Amino acid sequence: MPPLGHRSRALATALSGPVPQAVDRAGLRTGFRARGSGAVEAALRRTSPAAMRARAPKGRVSELAHAEPAAVPLDGPLTAARDHARVPNMPRLPLTSDALLDAEHRPYFLWWLDCSVGELGQHLASDDPERRAYYLGALLREANTRDVWQFTTPEQVRALWPKVARHLGPSRARWEWLLGLPTT
Numbered sequence: 001m002p003p004l005g006h007r008s009r010a011l012a013t014a015l016s017g018p019v020p021q022a023v024d025r026a027g028l029r030t031g032f033r034a035r036g037s038g039a040v041e042a043a044l045r046r047t048s049p050a051a052m053r054a055r056a057p058k059g060r061v062s063e064l065a066h067a068e069p070a071a072v073p074l075d076g077p078l079t080a081a082r083d084h085a086r087v088p089n090m091p092r093l094p095l096t097s098d099a100l101l102d103a104e105h106r107p108y109f110l111w112w113l114d115c116s117v118g119e120l121g122q123h124l125a126s127d128d129p130e131r132r133a134y135y136l137g138a139l140l141r142e143a144n145t146r147d148v149w150q151f152t153t154p155e156q157v158r159a160l161w162p163k164v165a166r167h168l169g170p171s172r173a174r175w176e177w178l179l180g181l182p183t184t
Contacts (some may be wrong), residue, residue, distance in 0.1 A: 092146070092149065093146040094146070095146065095147055095150060096108075096144050096146060096147055097147075100117060100147060100150055101117075101150075102117060103116060103117050103118030103121075104116055104117070104118065105117050107120060107143070107147075108143075109138070109139065109142035109143035109144075109147070110138060110142070111142070113138075120135060120139070120151065121151065123135040124136060124139075124151055124152060129160065129163055130163065132160060132163075133160055133163035133164045133167060134167060136152060136156075136157065136160060136164050136167075137164045137165075137166070137167020137168055138167065139151055139152065140157065140164065140167075140168055140171065140175055141167065141168050141169055141171050145178075154179055157175070157179060158179060158181065161179075161181060165184065172184070
């Protein structure tokens with residue numbers, strides 16, 4: 001069966017239990033039992049092309065395409081990704097594991113090293129910039145993006161970027177984009 005389009009999804013949410021009897025030429029299931037009177041019709045009206053055009057922004061296409069984006073002050077603390085910089089109050093996702101809060105735990109992203117979360121913190125606070133760059137690069141390269149910000153900030157990454165970039169491998173382009181750095 002073909003994947004459901006936007007109209008089919010709207011129909012599916014308006015229906016209680018599928019009792020498919022046939023599939024029409026467009027791939028829509030027919031023979032569903034509706035939740036209440038008019039539920040199917042209401043779902044179709046919300047997703048009709050006319051309804052979508054009515055909700056679209058008004059103006060000529062050329063005006064909309066060349067409109068300046070709203071300015072967002074970037075002087076507040078930045079969070080995980082570039083989108084967070086554009087929307088400063090965007091909530092952060094939780095850590096992938098609460099074990100990353102335990103100083104004795106061995107983090108999943110340092111799989112080749114015998115290093116605990118507490119030792120990682122010590123390495124990242126080291127006076128030696130090469131040591132900090134190595135561990136920061138390993139963190140950025142191997143850890144889930146949501147876990148990175150438990151250990152560092154975007155400002156710290158930017159400050160050490162020339163030394164960190166060589167440790168990132170293929171993930172370098174992602175971090176350049178996320179932090180708004182020039183591509184190298």
